[in-house]
Amino acid sequence: xxxxxxxxxKTPYILVYMLQQFEYxxxxxxxxxxxxxxxxxxxxxxxxxxxxxxxxxxAIGYFIWIINVFFVxxxxxxxxxxxxxxxxxxxxxxxxxxxxxxxLLQSVVVNPAQNKEITKAKQKLKxxxxxxxxxxxSFGKTTMKDLxxxxxxxxxxxxxxxxxxxxxISHARWINRDVDEDKEVLVFEYGESEPGDINKLANFxxxxxxxxxxxxxxxxDSYPNLNSxxxxxxxxxxxxxxxxxxxxNQELLTSKIQGNIYSSSNxxxxxxxxxxxxxxxxxxxxxxxxxxxxxxxxxLGIHNIxxxxxxxxxxxxxxxxxxxxxxxxxxxxxxxHRMEPRQLQGAWIIDDTYNGNIEGxxxxxxxxxxxxxKRKIYVTPxxxxxxxxxxxxxxxxxNLISATNLDKVVLMKNSVTDIILKGLKGGNYSGEIxxxxxxxxxxxxxxxxxxxxxxxxxxxxxxxxxx
Amino acid sequence: xxxxxxxFGGRSTEHDVSIVTALASIIxxxxxxxxxxxxxxxxxxxxxxFWDDKLKDITLFSSGMIQEYLHKTxxxxxxxxxGMSLVKSSGIxxxxxxxxxxxxxxxxxxxxxxxxxxxxxxxMAGVPFVGCDMDASVLAMDKxxxxxxxxxxxxxxxxxxxxxxxxxxxKSADVLRGIESSLNFPMFVKPVHLGSSIGITRVNSTQxxxxxxxxxxxxxxxxxxxxxxxxxxEVTLPIIGNDQLKPALLEKPLTKPEDFFxxxxxxxxxxxxxxxGGKGIKGSQGYSELxxxxxxxxxxxxxxxxxxxxxxxxxxxxxxxxxxIDSKSxxxxxxxxxxxxxxxxxxxxxxxxxxxxxxVQTLIRLAEEKFQKQQQENTMFSTNFLxxx
Numbered sequence: 120x121x122x123x124x125x126x127x128x129k130t131p132y133i134l135v136y137m138l139q140q141f142e143y144x145x146x147x148x149x150x151x152x153x154x155x156x157x158x159x160x161x162x163x164x165x166x167x168x169x170x171x172x173x174x175x176x177x178a179i180g181y182f183i184w185i186i187n188v189f190f191v192x193x194x195x196x197x198x199x200x201x202x203x204x205x206x207x208x209x210x211x212x213x214x215x216x217x218x219x220x221x222x223l224l225q226s227v228v229v230n231p232a233q234n235k236e237i238t239k240a241k242q243k244l245k246x247x248x249x250x251x252x253x254x255x256x257s258f259g260k261t262t263m264k265d266l267x268x269x270x271x272x273x274x275x276x277x278x279x280x281x282x283x284x285x286x287x288i289s290h291a292r293w294i295n296r297d298v299d300e301d302k303e304v305l306v307f308e309y310g311e312s313e314p315g316d317i318n319k320l321a322n323f324x325x326x327x328x329x330x331x332x333x334x335x336x337x338x339x340d341s342y343p344n345l346n347s348x349x350x351x352x353x354x355x356x357x358x359x360x361x362x363x364x365x366x367x368n369q370e371l372l373t374s375k376i377q378g379n380i381y382s383s384s385n386x387x388x389x390x391x392x393x394x395x396x397x398x399x400x401x402x403x404x405x406x407x408x409x410x411x412x413x414x415x416x417x418x419l420g421i422h423n424i425x426x427x428x429x430x431x432x433x434x435x436x437x438x439x440x441x442x443x444x445x446x447x448x449x450x451x452x453x454x455x456h457r458m459e460p461r462q463l464q465g466a467w468i469i470d471d472t473y474n475g476n477i478e479g480x481x482x483x484x485x486x487x488x489x490x491x492x493k494r495k496i497y498v499t500p501x502x503x504x505x506x507x508x509x510x511x512x513x514x515x516x517x518n519l520i521s522a523t524n525l526d527k528v529v530l531m532k533n534s535v536t537d538i539i540l541k542g543l544k545g546g547n548y549s550g551e552i553x554x555x556x557x558x559x560x561x562x563x564x565x566x567x568x569x570x571x572x573x574x575x576x577x578x579x580x581x582x583x584x585x586x
Numbered sequence: 587x588x589x590x591x592x593x594f595g596g597r598s599t600e601h602d603v604s605i606v607t608a609l610a611s612i613i614x615x616x617x618x619x620x621x622x623x624x625x626x627x628x629x630x631x632x633x634x635x636f637w638d639d640k641l642k643d644i645t646l647f648s649s650g651m652i653q654e655y656l657h658k659t660x661x662x663x664x665x666x667x668x669g670m671s672l673v674k675s676s677g678i679x680x681x682x683x684x685x686x687x688x689x690x691x692x693x694x695x696x697x698x699x700x701x702x703x704x705x706x707x708x709x710m711a712g713v714p715f716v717g718c719d720m721d722a723s724v725l726a727m728d729k730x731x732x733x734x735x736x737x738x739x740x741x742x743x744x745x746x747x748x749x750x751x752x753x754x755x756x757k758s759a760d761v762l763r764g765i766e767s768s769l770n771f772p773m774f775v776k777p778v779h780l781g782s783s784i785g786i787t788r789v790n791s792t793q794x795x796x797x798x799x800x801x802x803x804x805x806x807x808x809x810x811x812x813x814x815x816x817x818x819x820e821v822t823l824p825i826i827g828n829d830q831l832k833p834a835l836l837e838k839p840l841t842k843p844e845d846f847f848x849x850x851x852x853x854x855x856x857x858x859x860x861x862x863g864g865k866g867i868k869g870s871q872g873y874s875e876l877x878x879x880x881x882x883x884x885x886x887x888x889x890x891x892x893x894x895x896x897x898x899x900x901x902x903x904x905x906x907x908x909x910x911i912d913s914k915s916x917x918x919x920x921x922x923x924x925x926x927x928x929x930x931x932x933x934x935x936x937x938x939x940x941x942x943x944x945x946v947q948t949l950i951r952l953a954e955e956k957f958q959k960q961q962q963e964n965t966m967f968s969t970n971f972l973x974x975x
Binding site for chain 1: 614615618760851933935936937938939940942944
């Protein structure tokens with residue numbers, strides 16, 4: 120069956136889809152194909168986006184495939200043994216053609232065009248006067264960026280990098296195309312996928328304020344260990360002063376980076392109390408001596424309080440008034456697929472499918488424990504990119520789930536399922552366990568699994584590029 | 587993996603409702619459990635049986651393509667082999683596909699399906715099946731018998747009269763006079779054996795009564811005429827269980843007595859207030875108040891009467907008990923029982939905290955438990971009778 124999946128008319132389409140999943144990185148594509156994946160199991164979560172590049176790759180893939188098929192048919196007609204060789208070679212030739220085409224396209228067209236774009240953006244950046252804030256971290260970057268945008272916009276003209284665009288070329292495109300000279304604050308989200316990325320991005324944007332949102336084992340295929348990620352983050356100190364750096368209270372971060380440390384309980388002399396969380400949001404009071412701010416945010420969970428008070432501190436530094444800050448924070452709402460609550464026929468679903476690290480899982484499970492519900496159901500495939508930490512992270516996840524007293528755990532079947540199960544067993548989990556082999560079917564039929572009063576949390580999704 | 591046959595369609599006026607019940611409320615959640623091999627068994631309007639995975643697709647029915655399918659396809663047969671098997675002929679060299687059925691999930695409403703006929707066949711076959719057994723189905727589907735059983739168990743029922751079609755045809759004037767002498771207008775005229783409110787008329791005069799009976803006689807040979815309960819609150823209660831009963835929520839349809847639940851209101855437009863929205867929940871039977879807003883005492887009284895009726899009629903698996911409440915006198919009257927609620931009343935169960943998947947799994951479990959219990963009953967008796975010959 121696995122071998123047969125390389126010989127169907129859909130094979131070129133699936134290969135192009137996977138190229139797109141790897142952002143057309145030819146070496147990642149080649150590494151993946153060397154694992155000899157079952158192509159019939161691909162595309163359970165997404166579909167090929169028909170961009171111009173995807174169409175070109177599809178045309179190449181199918182052109183080569185059709186030529187090969189004709190070759191095989193012709194040789195079969197003339198009863199030549201070459202037909203068998205041709206048949207065996209079809210997938211190899213298609214894979215090789217796509218790899219070479221992608222490599223050439225990247226080297227000859229894409230890379231020079233991107234270099235040109237970056238040079239142009241650097242020139243434009245010299246003319247922009249806005250305060251530049253860098254948002255760095257293994258998790259919580261997009262949340263922090265959106266919080267900064269919502270709160271600071273109450274008193275400043277703010278521009279932020281769009282969506283998940285957190286690599287150099289997307290920063291350059293954003294500066295060239297979308298950022299006006301009148302912007303007073305520019306917020307850059309820094310993505311890190313390999314050592315040196317943070318330094319490269321900081322060299323481009325030259326920030327004066329930085330927020331380090333947290334560290335967790337992600338992209339462990341590129342980083343040897345957590346220390347190396349922390350070291351990468353710490354290079355921000357070469358660009359930003361200590362008093363303008365804000366760091367989540369994690370020992371690994373605070374031991375390597377100097378700055379203002381924030382947590383859900385305090386930042387400097389500002390302390391939080393009267394904390395409560397519902398499906399409508401989180402409330403708390405922020406106090407410093409006689410000064411007190413009553414804060415409401417639409418974001419769910421105590422883990423959001425730390426980032427919010429960091430943003431409040433930055434807003435105060437940039438001169439926003441307390442009223443503006445309170446109004447701004449009240450406008451913050453859950454972001455798409457990040458602890459985003461929605462109701463389904465009387466049940467609550469907390470969509471946290473963009474969560475991809477153990478710290479986020481911990482926060483999500485803490486929230487699930489805190490929220491009221493008749494039945495509590497937790498759905499996850501586990502985490503990708505955990506490298507050497509894979510076993511320990513998933514054992515920990517199993518233990519965390521066990522400690523949350525859930526009624527049901529649904530695990531999307533993949534290579535880490537057995538490790539989570541081991542963690543559940545170790546944690547003496549006593550609820551129901553379901554192993555689901557078809558995530559898309561499960562997600563699209565939630566209304567059949569849920570009843571009024573249930574709370575279901577979806578944490579992380581498992582890309583097709585992982586086994 | 588056990589094989590569950592979901593039987594739907596049938597020779598009934600509720601044929602179409604049955605298709606929706608089977609496909610949306612039974613087959614889909616059963617397949618999502620991934621614990622059963624689900625076989626779709628469709629009975630056409632002329633009584634032929636078909637078995638095919640294609641029959642799980644609602645578009646086959648909604649597009650009208652079902653007619654073409656029936657025209658091209660050979661009906662199947664049933665093999666009673668100490669159990670039940672579906673037998674499909676391939677049409678090639680006499681080859682047949684045979685599928686042994688472990689459990690049957692009847693999804694047929696009304697005559698030949700919900701009235702005990704199918705249950706009788708399944709009992710004969712010796713296969714476990716979901717829902718009420720043959721005797722409870724017979725009682726539940728005869729509105730007169732059901733009321734008589736309720737009365738004998740001290741459960742209040744509204745005033746009613748029964749009429750046989752033959753009597754009405756032969757001496758309609760006497761019949762009408764007899765009804766008017768014992769019941770007051772307004773009244774409801776209903777075919778005794780039909781569900782989904784088909785053939786029901788609310789009447790206010792002798793002429794309307796005559797017309798109403800004529801309409802009802804078109805559907806059934808036995809007619810029931812009920813006196814309207816004043817200050818009416820109509821409620822319904824889905825219940826599951828064999829011995830240990832679990833009620834869902836008491837539900838109140840949001841209709842006035844003058845536009846009572848006819849078929850159109852129930853199934854065609856999501857209720858008469860359906861398009862306008864409004865409070866309540868849109869279930870298989872249009873908009874309703876869920877749970878019914880009654881004070882605690884009245885709610886508990888109605889719930890208890892519902893459970894008593896379920897028990898008195900010997901229901902098992904699932905059923906829905908309809909009741910009528912006089913809001914001034916606070917009297918709760920048993921009205922009728924539906925042994926296979928449309929769509930299993932899954933909207934109500936969901937609101938009561940039971941998901942569609944959990945509901946069908948529970949019903950399968952109840953069916954197996956009931957069957958096991960029946961198997962323990964001795965139906966054989968050894969005698970020397972044959973040795974005399």
